[in-house]
Amino acid sequence: MLELTDVEVRYGAIRAVRGISLKAEKGELVALLGANGAGKTSTLMCIAGALKAAAGTIRLDGRDVTSATPEAMVRNGVATVTETRDVFPDLTVAENLTLGSYIRRSDRAGVAEDREKMFALFPRLAERYGQPAGTLSGGEQQMLVIARAILSRPRILLLDEPSLGLAPVIVDQIFEMIGVLKRSGLTIVLVEQNAAKALAVADRAYVMRLGRIAASGSAAEIGATTDLGALYLGG
Amino acid sequence: MTRHLLTAAILGGFVILLVACAEMLGIRVFDRIATNLCISLILVLGLQVFMGNSGILSFAHIGFMGVGAYTSAVLTIPLQMKGMALPELYLVFKGVQLSPYLAIPIAGLVAAAVAAALSYPLMRLSDAAAVITSFALLVVLHTVMTNWSNVTNGPRTLFGVPRATDLTLAAGVAIAALLGALAFKESRTGRLLRASRDDEVAAGALGLHIPHLRWRAFVLAALFAGIGGALWGHFITSFSPNAFYLRETFVILGMLVIGGANTVTGAVVGTFIVTGAFEGLRSLEGSLNSAKIFSEQVIGLTEVVLALAMIAVLILRPGGLFPSREIGAIIVRALSKRERST
Amino acid sequence: MTFALQFTIDVLSLGGAYALMALGLVIVYGILKLVNFAYGELIMVTGYTLFLMGGSGLPWLVMAAVAVAMAVVTGVLTDYIAFRPVRAKSITAVLITSFAFSTLLQNAALLFISPRPRNVPLPALFSQTVEIAGVITPVRNLVTIAAAVVLLAVFAWAMRRTVLGIAMRAAATNFTMARMLGIPANLIISSAFAISGLLAGVVGILWIGRIGSVVPGIGSEPLLVAFIATVIGGMRSLEGAVLGGFLLALIDTSLNYLLSQELLKFRDAFTFGLVILILLWRPEGLLKGPATGQRT
Ligand SMILES: Nc1ncnc2c1ncn2[C@@H]1O[C@H](COP(=O)(O)OP(=O)(O)OP(=O)(O)O)[C@@H](O)[C@H]1O
Ligand SMILES: [Mg+2]
Numbered sequence: 001m002l003e004l005t006d007v008e009v010r011y012g013a014i015r016a017v018r019g020i021s022l023k024a025e026k027g028e029l030v031a032l033l034g035a036n037g038a039g040k041t042s043t044l045m046c047i048a049g050a051l052k053a054a055a056g057t058i059r060l061d062g063r064d065v066t067s068a069t070p071e072a073m074v075r076n077g078v079a080t081v082t083e084t085r086d087v088f089p090d091l092t093v094a095e096n097l098t099l100g101s102y103i104r105r106s107d108r109a110g111v112a113e114d115r116e117k118m119f120a121l122f123p124r125l126a127e128r129y130g131q132p133a134g135t136l137s138g139g140e141q142q143m144l145v146i147a148r149a150i151l152s153r154p155r156i157l158l159l160d161e162p163s164l165g166l167a168p169v170i171v172d173q174i175f176e177m178i179g180v181l182k183r184s185g186l187t188i189v190l191v192e193q194n195a196a197k198a199l200a201v202a203d204r205a206y207v208m209r210l211g212r213i214a215a216s217g218s219a220a221e222i223g224a225t226t227d228l229g230a231l232y233l234g235g
Numbered sequence: 236m237t238r239h240l241l242t243a244a245i246l247g248g249f250v251i252l253l254v255a256c257a258e259m260l261g262i263r264v265f266d267r268i269a270t271n272l273c274i275s276l277i278l279v280l281g282l283q284v285f286m287g288n289s290g291i292l293s294f295a296h297i298g299f300m301g302v303g304a305y306t307s308a309v310l311t312i313p314l315q316m317k318g319m320a321l322p323e324l325y326l327v328f329k330g331v332q333l334s335p336y337l338a339i340p341i342a343g344l345v346a347a348a349v350a351a352a353l354s355y356p357l358m359r360l361s362d363a364a365a366v367i368t369s370f371a372l373l374v375v376l377h378t379v380m381t382n383w384s385n386v387t388n389g390p391r392t393l394f395g396v397p398r399a400t401d402l403t404l405a406a407g408v409a410i411a412a413l414l415g416a417l418a419f420k421e422s423r424t425g426r427l428l429r430a431s432r433d434d435e436v437a438a439g440a441l442g443l444h445i446p447h448l449r450w451r452a453f454v455l456a457a458l459f460a461g462i463g464g465a466l467w468g469h470f471i472t473s474f475s476p477n478a479f480y481l482r483e484t485f486v487i488l489g490m491l492v493i494g495g496a497n498t499v500t501g502a503v504v505g506t507f508i509v510t511g512a513f514e515g516l517r518s519l520e521g522s523l524n525s526a527k528i529f530s531e532q533v534i535g536l537t538e539v540v541l542a543l544a545m546i547a548v549l550i551l552r553p554g555g556l557f558p559s560r561e562i563g564a565i566i567v568r569a570l571s572k573r574e575r576s577t
Numbered sequence: 578m579t580f581a582l583q584f585t586i587d588v589l590s591l592g593g594a595y596a597l598m599a600l601g602l603v604i605v606y607g608i609l610k611l612v613n614f615a616y617g618e619l620i621m622v623t624g625y626t627l628f629l630m631g632g633s634g635l636p637w638l639v640m641a642a643v644a645v646a647m648a649v650v651t652g653v654l655t656d657y658i659a660f661r662p663v664r665a666k667s668i669t670a671v672l673i674t675s676f677a678f679s680t681l682l683q684n685a686a687l688l689f690i691s692p693r694p695r696n697v698p699l700p701a702l703f704s705q706t707v708e709i710a711g712v713i714t715p716v717r718n719l720v721t722i723a724a725a726v727v728l729l730a731v732f733a734w735a736m737r738r739t740v741l742g743i744a745m746r747a748a749a750t751n752f753t754m755a756r757m758l759g760i761p762a763n764l765i766i767s768s769a770f771a772i773s774g775l776l777a778g779v780v781g782i783l784w785i786g787r788i789g790s791v792v793p794g795i796g797s798e799p800l801l802v803a804f805i806a807t808v809i810g811g812m813r814s815l816e817g818a819v820l821g822g823f824l825l826a827l828i829d830t831s832l833n834y835l836l837s838q839e840l841l842k843f844r845d846a847f848t849f850g851l852v853i854l855i856l857l858w859r860p861e862g863l864l865k866g867p868a869t870g871q872r873t
Contacts, residue, residue, distance in 0.1 A: 050753050074759030086754040088747040095743045103759035105740055152759060292669050356857050363612050363812060364860040366672055367804060371849040371856075374801065378846040481797075485680050492673055535687030535793075542681035549670050549677075550662040 001026045001187060002047070002078075002156055007056035009042045016042040018211035019056065024156065029178070029188045031198040031219065034208035040191040041083050043208070044158045047189070048080040049073040060156075075103055079154035083161050083191070087141045087148075089134025093125055096133050100148030111151065118147040121177060139170035146177070156187045163194050175201060199223045242563030243417055246503045247410050250276070254406045266402055272510040273405035274467045276503065279490045280409075280416045281459025283502040285452045286491065288425050290432035291361065293453070294369040294484055295354075296460050298376030299346040301479030303461030304468035305380065305387050307342035308396045311335050311469070320395035323385045335399035339465040346461025351454045358446035358453065373484065380476035387476060394473035400466045408466060412459055416499045417561075424451050482538070486513075489541045493548050495555025500562040505555065512544075513537050579711045586709075588823070588830050590718035593725025594783050596822030598799045599806035600732070601776035603818040606807070607749035608769045610668060614675040615655055616803065617796020618682035619648040619774050623781030624791030625690060627697040637700045645778030651682075652774025653767050679796075686793040694790035703786045721783045728779060729819060732772075736815065741768060749813065801845075808852045811862035821863070 002024040009017035017039040024030045032040050045051040047058060049070040058066045060076055068076065088096055097118070101111040119126035122143040128136060133144055142162055149157060159178070163171040175197055182188055182201065192198035199205060202219040207226060215226055250273065257269040282296050310333045312320050317329060333341070357368050381390045419425045428448045430437075468474060486509070494505020516537040523533045548555060560568075605613050626644040633640065659678045663670045705716045736742035741764075748755040748765045756762050777799075784799060785791055802825065810821025825848070832844055855863050 048757055050757060069762070070753065070756035071759050071761045074757065080757050082754065082757070086751050088750050088754070090750060091743065091747055095747075098740060098743055099747055099755070099758050099760065102740065102744065148758070290669065292672055357853070360856060360860050362668060363606065363610060364856045366612055367808060368853050368856050370804070371852045374849045375846045375853070378843060378849070382842040382846075481680075485676065488673065488676070531691055533688065534692060535684035538680055538684035539688055542677045542684065545677040546659055546674055546681070549666075549674050553663065553666040553670050 001061050002189070003059045004043075004047070005057045005059070007043070007046060007058060008054040009039070009046050009051055010054045015054075016211055017046065020206075020208070020211070020213050021056075022206050022213065022216070024187050024189055026155075026187055027182075027185050028203045029182045029190060029201055031195075031202035031205040031222075032189060032191045032208060033195050033198065033205055033222075034214075038208040039211040040208055041160055044080065044160050044189065044191060045082075047073075048078060048158060050080075074152055074154075077153075077155035078158065079149035079152045079156070080158045081145050081149050081160060081162060083164065085138070085141050085145055085164075087133035087136070087144050090132055092130050093128050093133055093136070093144060094130060096144055096148055097125075097151060100151035103152055110153075114151055114153065118150065121180070122147055139166050139173075142166060142170075142174060146174075150181070154186070156189065157181065158189050158191075160191045161193060162190075163192065163197065171197070196223075238561065238563035238567045239417060239421060240563070241566060242500060242561040243414060245562050245566075246413055246417075246500060249503060249507065250406050250410050250413070254402055257402055268510065268514050270400065270402045270405045270470055272506060273402070273409040274400075274463055274470065275487065275490065275510060276409045276506045277405075277412045277459055277463035277466065278487050279494075279502045279506045280412045280499065281456040281463065282487055282491050283496060283499060284416050284419055284459065285449075285456035287496045287498065287502070288420060288428040288432065288452050289449045291365050291449065292369070293456070294366065295350075295372040295376065296456060297479050297484045297487060298373045299350055299457040299460035300464035300467070300483070301376060301380050301476065302346040302349050302457075303342040303464030304474065304479065305393070305464075306345045306461070307335065307338040307465035308393055308468050309386050310338040310341065311397050311399075312395045313397065316395040320393060321386065321388055323388075325385055328386070335397055335465075335469050339399075339462060339469070342465035343458045343462035346464070347454050347458040350457030351450070354453050354457075355446070355450050358449040373480070377476060377480050380479065390476060392473050392475045396468050396472045396474075398469060398472050400470035405466055405470070408462060412462075413499065413503065415455070415459070416502070419452070419455060420499060424448055428452060485538070486541065489545050492545055492555055495557035495559075497554060497559055498557040498561050500560075501555045501557035504557060508556075509541065509544075512540065516540055582710055582712045583714070584830065584834075586712065586714050586718055586722075588826050590721040591830060592823035592826030593721050594780055594822075595802050595806050595826050596819040597725055597728060597776045597780045597783075598803040599810060599818040599822045600729075600815060601773040601780070602800075602803040603807050603810070603812065603815060604745075604776075605769050605773050607813050607815070608745065608752065608765060609660075609664070609671075611660065611671050611675060612804075613655075613773070614672075614800065615659075615679040615682060616773065616777060617798075617800030618679050619652055619777035620781035620784060620796040620799050621682065621686060621791065621793060622651045623648045623778045624697060624785045624795055625686060625695070627782070627785070628690075628695040628791055631696070631698045637698060640698060641782050644782065645775060648778030648781060649771050649774035652770040652777065656766060656770045679800075683793045683796075690793075692793065694792045696790045697785055699786055699789060703789075717783070717786050720786075724779060724783060728776070732815075745769065801849075805848055805852050807862065808855055809863050811859075813861060817862060 005021050006019045007017060008015065008019050020043060032043065034040050042051060046053050049068050049072065053066050057064055060078070065073065065076060097115060101114070104111055124140050125143055125147060128140065133141065136144060146162065162174050166174065171194070178188065178190065179201055190198055190202065199219045199222060204217065205219050205222040206213050207215040207222065215222060253269050253272065257266050278300060282293070285293050309321070309328055310331055314330065314332050317324060353372065360368055380387050387393060427443055431443060431445045431448065490505040490509040491502055493509060494503065495501025520533045520536050523529065552558070602613060602616050605611055623644045626647040627640055630640045630643060655678055659674050660671055663674050702720065703717045706713050707716055707719070736746055744755060744760045745765055745768060748760065752762070755765070780799060785795065806821035806825045807818055809824055810817030810819070828848065832841070836844065
């Protein structure tokens, strides 16, 4: 349902992504792996519409969405959880969640129901309901941004390093939750440093190196054939 | 090197051509226009030195023009007129009467010194904070000029400034300013500053002390502004603080933006075009007024047109007419291209 | 006692007007990082609209509403015509555009209306005075206080309780993230300009109510006031802008009582010198705005 063809991303003279092609089918969980600076975040932000593609095309269900704005991408059913964990720090948890369901604001009943589901999934958020999001712990913020993204009822979820800087227990929780989301039929593109964990939940994986796809295949294949240590050290 | 010399020769040639035309025509009005143009050119070049190299918008520039104008006026108003022109003047200055040709460079230095003293800490700021502080600085300078009646005669017009500026002098100084702006642009400071403009983070990482570089440009710009202001004072011979405020800022900024702030060529071309257009529109305003087509005086037309032109340029060609290359570089490139193709 | 009351009324009425001016400037700055020099001209537009409707015979409140609406429309149009096309290019380009647009509107008024002051219709209320506990004060001061209280309360409510308000607060801290939740950039920006215009319109009527007439340069002083109040209040904080407005009014009013006539002339130099010092010390303004830093 999501298909990138020869996509390039530039920051001025820097070519962060140098022509990559990848695909995610409906209900699939695709992992995007690679060393620091390989261009994973740039790729995700480009899909989300927050960065312009310098070349190539992005298709969603066959429709060209290469130059769509971020807000249009959300309406197209793509939700993004950024690497920088962008909660709105002065807004309360509740207000952050309200904005998550911005595009569905006419569907009050549905939103309320989804909100309850999120609170069931992340009870901590229910406890911190009226608190400014900036005062949450790192793990709680991560839960908040994931819950916020899901409240738009996306068809595709882009997750950028959800385990970054979190304690192992929390990381396990987050991956468990990713499993739940996958089983609910959501298509997910997951960027991760923690390759082993990512490959354990993924169907397929792509390995990026210096802005290009260096390897791709089923999660099992990639796990077996690629030296994961070298992947992260080698750049 | 050839391209820099070529740039200097072509732009200097413009100014010389202007003087030659004015001399040949021998019309008083044209002489006045050409002199004003040269003075504007000095001011625009000063603004280019700071804005073009640092990439920061400065509103304070015209304030230093005022500092220069008043300094030179105080130093040169004839002794017998001082009592009338500046009744509250401090005693120390009462007996001072310098030659304007000495006072003009002093005025430039005073403006530069004031800028040097006031601006160093400001150079750390970028973005909105930099703009608001420079704007605040303009307001402060203006308020001081308007109220420090001991040396400015307050908000009232100061008259009795001896006439000393003629076209040759203004053109000579303009050419010197032109060379100065080009030399600064290619100097080590200028190059580093432009590198910092394009990438502040990287330049900082190289260990460059950006505020210091900016400060040098700012002081040089104020020197130009001070000299320009003094020349203007000795040309117009009477003025009030309102001459050094938002309207003048707008005009000078407009010239630079339309021509292209990043290049000296842009500064020169912008000054010529805007001065030309202004004079055309002003005479149109004049004839409309004398024809009494409208019941009220027609004023503001020139500013309206300049503002529209500025906005149009910013939308259509945000870098101005000469956004990145000097005229010399453009010609050298064009020539070498042609050579290669033949 | 009467002096204290007099002083309080002075500070509150001046501060109310200043706070509204500052808020109108900050709402746009917070979202676009744009210092809108053309803000003062929205006040001018309000004044001239009121003047042009002078002979219409409509009830005054209707004329005032139309004048405020004109400020709103002008604010939104300025964005469409001038800022939107240059926004992507550079912040300096947008700043210069706003400065040029300010000059454009002022000179258009000079050209098409007149350089001379034009009287605007005002209800008799604006020139009456009342006595409160021995203090005689113009009714318009009380009107200003009331208007400021009502507007600030409505504004605070809207920013906390409506989805658009929450979205605007979010966009002020992280515009891209807000867009990545589906909040349309243009809606947020147009709303910011509309609110800015609304505040300028109301302030315009109150401000012109003090003077009774309108000239092309009427917006300059409110613009400068808004600058200072904003800088005092922290350039990215809405609460700060309001507080900055009242603080500036307190400073101004006190200086009026304290400074000798001789020094009073330099008041602007003092306040703007203060602005420079504050910005040097804290480039984001005196009071802290919303945090942009993220916890990880
Ligand atoms: N805003 C930017 N300006 C300039 N260069 C950038 C910018 N953002 C990223 N880059 C560069 O683009 C390249 C790819 O960056 P990107 O963030 O996409 O990598 P990544 O694979 O997500 O790395 P990480 O694993 O560290 O998150 C890097 O070389 C980076 O330095
Ligand atoms: Mg990344």
